[in-house]
Amino acid sequence: NSKAYKEYHACAMGQAAPKPKASARKKNGDSASSTTPPTPTPMTTVESALRLSATAKGKQPSRATTPVEPI
Template sequence: AKLHHNSIRFKIDTKKSVLDLEAFREMLHISPRIPNQPFADLPTEEEILDFLRFLGHSHDIRYLTDVNVNKLYQPWRSFSSVINNCLTGKSSGVDSFRLSQAQMLWGFYHRINIDFAYLIWEDFVYQTTQQYGAILPIELTTAEIRNSKAYKEYHACEMGEATPKPKASARKKKGDSASSTTPP
């Protein structure tokens, strides 16, 4: 499978297929609850942090990375762990949230008509691409770092000159058939 910004291209047996967000929504039978009414806008990260504080997160949180699911009260801790486990296929003692997962919890709690397919899609794309946050200042990099292959790829992605490559687990491995891929 090849991940593109807006679609996933894959091959099953000899048939090539493309899956985009709209097809993904249709496949999951996710549509607005009320016909002809669009999905509600998703909350910002700051609104999500306020929401998590409202749910009783027991430690100070300034950023989403400060959120530990285990610091939420029940039933929110269990519900959050279920969302995380369903999307990532794993669970650990220190589960954390990505923004899309926290927005799902927010949508379930408030019973608001949000685009869950989009959030699941975003979570899937997050798991299969490299993530770069910001350009490193030149003062923090040496000539050796700037000349490395990894830094050049990072810089090209940040400048919009290239798209991030899928993680190794999402690329075809030796010995795999053309129709199989490693799930994210």
């Protein structure tokens, strides 16, 4: 379920495209070894970014209020 949800969420965000391409490239073999290292890095960043954005949503009001008060 979590994988399907992540894929759906990524698809909704327009980030599902890299996942299948990464899998296809990994299957290639030789070119995958040079392509694989850069690919997982953005994917991890994407997942982290999604989690951070979700967390930031809850923290945004606090951050937005803090700079507004001193001004």
